[in-house]
Amino acid sequence: xxxxxxxxxxxxxxxxxxxxxxxxxxxxxxxxxxxxxxxxxxxxxxxxxxxxxxxxxxxxxxxxxxxxxxxxxxxxxxxxxxxxxxxxxxxxxxxxxxxxxxxxxxxxxxxxxxxxxxxxxxxxxxxxxxxxxxxxxxxxxxxxxxxxxxxxxxxxxxxxxxxxxxxxxxxxxxxxxxxxxxxxxx
Amino acid sequence: xxxxxxxxxxxxxxxxxxxxxxxxxxxxxxxxxxxxxxxxxxxxxxxxxxxxxxxxxxxxxxxxxxxxxxxxxxxxxxxxxxxxxxxxxxxxxxxxxxxxxxxxxxxxxxxxxxxxxxxxxxxxxxxxxxxxxxxxxxxxxxxxxxxxxxxxxxxxxxxxxxxxxxxxxxxxxxxxxxxxxxxxxxxxxxxxxxxxxxxxxxxxxxxxxxxxxxxxxxxxxxxxxxxxxxxxxxxxxxxxxxxxxxxxxxxxxxxxxxxxxxxxxxxxxxxxxxxxxxxxxxxxxxxxxxxxxxxxxxxxxxxxxxxxxxxxxxxxxxxxxxxxxxxxxxxxxxxxxxxxxxxxxxxxxxxxxxxxxxxxxxxxxxxxxxxxxxxxxxxxxxxxxxxxxxxxxx
Numbered sequence: 001x002x003x004x005x006x007x008x009x010x011x012x013x014x015x016x017x018x019x020x021x022x023x024x025x026x027x028x029x030x031x032x033x034x035x036x037x038x039x040x041x042x043x044x045x046x047x048x049x050x051x052x053x054x055x056x057x058x059x060x061x062x063x064x065x066x067x068x069x070x071x072x073x074x075x076x077x078x079x080x081x082x083x084x085x086x087x088x089x090x091x092x093x094x095x096x097x098x099x100x101x102x103x104x105x106x107x108x109x110x111x112x113x114x115x116x117x118x119x120x121x122x123x124x125x126x127x128x129x130x131x132x133x134x135x136x137x138x139x140x141x142x143x144x145x146x147x148x149x150x151x152x153x154x155x156x157x158x159x160x161x162x163x164x165x166x167x168x169x170x171x172x173x174x175x176x177x178x179x180x181x182x183x184x185x186x
Numbered sequence: 187x188x189x190x191x192x193x194x195x196x197x198x199x200x201x202x203x204x205x206x207x208x209x210x211x212x213x214x215x216x217x218x219x220x221x222x223x224x225x226x227x228x229x230x231x232x233x234x235x236x237x238x239x240x241x242x243x244x245x246x247x248x249x250x251x252x253x254x255x256x257x258x259x260x261x262x263x264x265x266x267x268x269x270x271x272x273x274x275x276x277x278x279x280x281x282x283x284x285x286x287x288x289x290x291x292x293x294x295x296x297x298x299x300x301x302x303x304x305x306x307x308x309x310x311x312x313x314x315x316x317x318x319x320x321x322x323x324x325x326x327x328x329x330x331x332x333x334x335x336x337x338x339x340x341x342x343x344x345x346x347x348x349x350x351x352x353x354x355x356x357x358x359x360x361x362x363x364x365x366x367x368x369x370x371x372x373x374x375x376x377x378x379x380x381x382x383x384x385x386x387x388x389x390x391x392x393x394x395x396x397x398x399x400x401x402x403x404x405x406x407x408x409x410x411x412x413x414x415x416x417x418x419x420x421x422x423x424x425x426x427x428x429x430x431x432x433x434x435x436x437x438x439x440x441x442x443x444x445x446x447x448x449x450x451x452x453x454x455x456x457x458x459x460x461x462x463x464x465x466x467x468x469x470x471x472x473x474x475x476x477x478x479x480x481x482x483x484x485x486x487x488x489x490x491x492x493x494x495x496x497x498x499x500x501x502x503x504x505x506x507x508x509x510x511x512x513x514x515x516x517x518x519x520x521x522x523x524x525x526x527x528x529x530x531x532x533x534x535x536x537x538x539x540x541x542x543x544x545x546x547x548x549x550x551x552x553x554x555x556x557x558x559x560x561x562x563x564x565x566x567x568x569x570x571x572x573x574x575x576x577x578x579x580x
Contacts, residue, residue, distance in 0.1 A: 028514070055404045057547075058514070060527055060540040076514055076527065076542075085514065107404030110550050118238070133234040133579060142239055149236075149243055 030087040038075070038090055039099045045077060045086070046104055055079075056101065059111035061119030063144045069093055071121055075101075092121055100126040118143035137166075196224055201564070203232045209306075209568065210575025212549075218561055226556045226564070228549060233579035241539035246272050246346060246506060249539075254340040256541065256577040260299035262291045263519040264577075265344040270425070270515045271528040272346050272506055283471040284348035285427045289464045290361065291334070291343065292426075292517075293457040297368070298327045299520040300450045300457075307447070307569035308379065311388050316375060323371060326364050333357055346506050348474030358465050365462050372454050380448070389443045393555045393567035396441060404547045407522030408453065409571060411437040412445035419518035431463045443570035450572075453520075508536055521545055521572050541580055545573035 019041075020032040033041050042056070058076035069091030078085040092098060100123040102109045112123045113132040120141035123129055131138060140147055154169045196219045203211040211232035217225040237256065241249050246268065253268045254261040266288060273280065280288075301324050305317040328338040334353050335341035343350050379385055395405070400413040410417050418435040420428045436452035438445035508530030516525035522544025531537035548571050555567050 030512075055401060057404055057406075057523070058525060058527060058540065058542040060538070062529060062538045064537075074527070076525075087514070105404065106402055107547055107550060110546055114546075131231070133231045135231070142236060147239075149239055 028085060028087065030089055032089045032091070035069075035090045035092045035096055035098060037099075038073075038088070039101055039104065041088065042075065042077070042101045042104050045088075056105040056108040056111065057085075059108055059115055061115035061121055061143065063119055065145050067091075071119055073098060073115060073121055094120055097122045097124045099124050100129075102126055117141070120144065209573055210578075212568075212573070212575055212578075214552075214564065214568075216556075216561075216564065221560050221562075223556045223559050223561060223564065226553045228552055230546075230549075230575070230579055233575045235580065237580040238539055238541060241536055243535060245534045246508075246536075250342050250344070251340065254342070256543065256580060257299075257519065257521065257524070257545075257574050258339065258576050259302050259574060260295045260520050261340060262288075262295035262343070263517055263524055265341070266292060267515055267517040267519075267524050267526045269344040269346050270517065271513060271526045272508055272530075274513050274515055275508055275511050275528060275530050276346075276506055278347050278475055278506075280348050280475055281472045282427065283469050284473050284475070286464050286468045287349050287353060287473060288344065289426050289428065289431070290461055290468075291331075291349075293461045293464070294327050294330065294361075296457045296520045297454050297461075298324050300454045303450060303520070303569075303572045304375065307572075308385075310565040310569045311385065313379070313382075313385065316379065319371075319375070323368050326367070330357070330361055330364060333360070345474055347476065348472070350474070352473045358468065362462065362465055365458050365465075369455065369458050372451065372458070376451060380451075386444065388562075388566055389447065389570070391442050391444075392559070392563050393443045393570060394441050395551065395555070399551075400441070403551045405522065405551065406544055406547065407519065407572075408446050408449040409522065409548055409551075411435065412449045413441035414439040419516055419523060423516065425517070427464075428460075430467065431460055433460050433463075443566055446570045446572075450520075507532065507534060512538075514542075516542070519544055521574065521577070522548055524577070541577070543577035543580065545575070545578040549573050549578060 017034075020034065022032070023030040031041075055078055056075060057078050058074075060074040060076070062072040062074065064070060064072060071092050071094065073090045073092065075088040075090075076085065077088065090098060098121055100108070100112055102112065103125070109126070109128070110132065112126060113129060115121050116123060116129055117131045117133050118141060134142060140152070142151070150169055150171060152169060153166045155164055155166055157163070158165045196217050199216045199218060201214040201216055203213045205212065213229040213232065215227045215229060216223055235255075237252060240252060244252070250265060250268060253264045256264045272278070301320040305320040308314075309317045331341055332338050334357055335343040335350070395403075395409065395413050397414045400410050400415060405413075406417070406419075414437065416435050416437050419425075421435060433456055436449055436456055438448050508528070510530055510532045512527065512529040514525055514527045516523050518524075523542070524544055525542035527538070527540040527542065528536055529538040552568065552571065556564060559567070
């Protein structure tokens with residue numbers, strides 16, 4: 001049973017306070033949720049008999065600088081009982097704190113750490129929220145659009161000091177963006 | 187006895203990033219007390235290469251060589267999911283021959299990945315012999331890949347709309363020969379390993395994951411199927427042409443490391459079965475839907491390939507304009523559910539390319555499994571979960 005529009009709207013009627021709007025495309029439904037209640041809504045989706053979305057398969061952070069709520073957190077929830085998948089979207093900005101859903105589904109732990117590390121969305125009620133993918137003393141959140149692709153620091157081994165040092169990045173060649181439509185060099 | 191037994195304080199051991207086993211660079215900070223493990227904390231990020239950020243600055247065709255570096259042992263799956271995402275977004279159909287070729291390549295890649303799981307898993311436990319034998323079949327698979335795609339490991343083979351090149355003449359026969367050769371060898375591995383009492387002592391009852399726990403922790407792939415959940419994305423999502431082939435989901439109920447081993451061995455046999463059927467069912471026809479090569483038209487540009495510029499004209503790289511939609515596609519990789527969440531932005535570059543690696547989720551259960559186990563069980567459990575750090579860290 002894949003979720004179509006009728007069933008999505010029936011879910012919305014059950015919890016109207018929390019859901020902004022619903023989008024249904026290509027047999028996937030996206031629910032836009034207020035940022036204060038991800039915990040409640042995920043608990044609802046997990047336990048309600050018709051929805052049973054019991055796994056948190058992916059949590060993703062998206063940075064849309066042109067919109068008012070610059071960061072989005074997306075929860076991807078499939079269900080093992082009925083074969084379908086929904087998506088929950090929360091729009092936050094850099095200083096909003098979202099409540100963690102790790103007590104509902106423990107698999108969310110690593111994903112939330114990754115969202116914190118790469119996009120900078122802070123999760124409350126999560127004891128071990130620290131950087132997971134980037135370096136130990138890394139500053140900044142890489143997947144934000146204002147963070148450059150090459151980063152700010154580079155690492156090299158300094159033979160005089162006999163250790164690895166961090167230095168500001170020095171590019172010998174600027175980033176090659178190939179302008180494919182023009183045969184001449186840019 | 188008790189008076190000579192000193193109370194040992196727990197020490198913190200860092201099973202550091204450099205491992206003799208082939209998982210990659212994973213750092214396990216283990217707190218053992220004597221021989222028992224009290225706690226364990228995996229620290230990732232040593233192989234983080236910023237794949238997701240790079241994807242935002244590359245077209246899909248430019249990004250395909252990067253993609254095989256996520257899971258470098260089962261490379262066809264990473265390519266398949268990267269190419270499936272724009273196909274679903276832009277609604278590009280693939281011809282049937284391409285679909286069958288993809289199935290054959292994916293299943294060969296699955297056999298290769300499980301073989302290279304088997305070798306190091308047993309080498310960690312202490313049996314070094316299978317480690318040499320698996321490379322025999324894996325080299326044959328490499329040869330088949332090289333004949334079809336040009337590269338042994340990091341093939342840049344899948345394209346949006348099909349595959350890059352058709353199978354060379356005689357490849358189908360060679361592949362059938364390989365299947366006939368490989369199946370008795372898998373039975374040979376079973377005869378060598380499965381009822382070996384030392385192996386059973388090391389593996390039986392170790393790392394038990396119950397059914398509900400497996401679902402809660404978001405496991406997928408053989409770890410989930412070994413705990414009694416018959417969840418295989420090939421049957422559930424009905425992607426490619428798997429429905430036209432007669433095959434079964436392999437699963438076990440025990441949920442320990444032995445069950446995961448048995449699931450993977452059975453999957454290898456089933457993959458050979460699928461390959462043989464797909465080779466017989468392979469239809470003729472085109473191997474690529476050329477709509478995927480449509481060049482993103484930019485207004486106001488002169489036509490550099492016209493008659494006036496014919497000596498300096500440039501062949502543009504095929505690009506597909508990703509519509510302003512988002513989609514999550516997933517594929518049953520040998521390690522689990524490999525997914526890509528793609529948000530398009532009406533341009534040739536994706537806006538957000540989120541990779542959902544199976545190893546990242548499967549690794550989360552490791553600390554819980556290790557509490558109370560012996561130090562020697564760490565490698566057994568870590569090996570049976572089958573992670574590869576290239577995709578965990580991206």
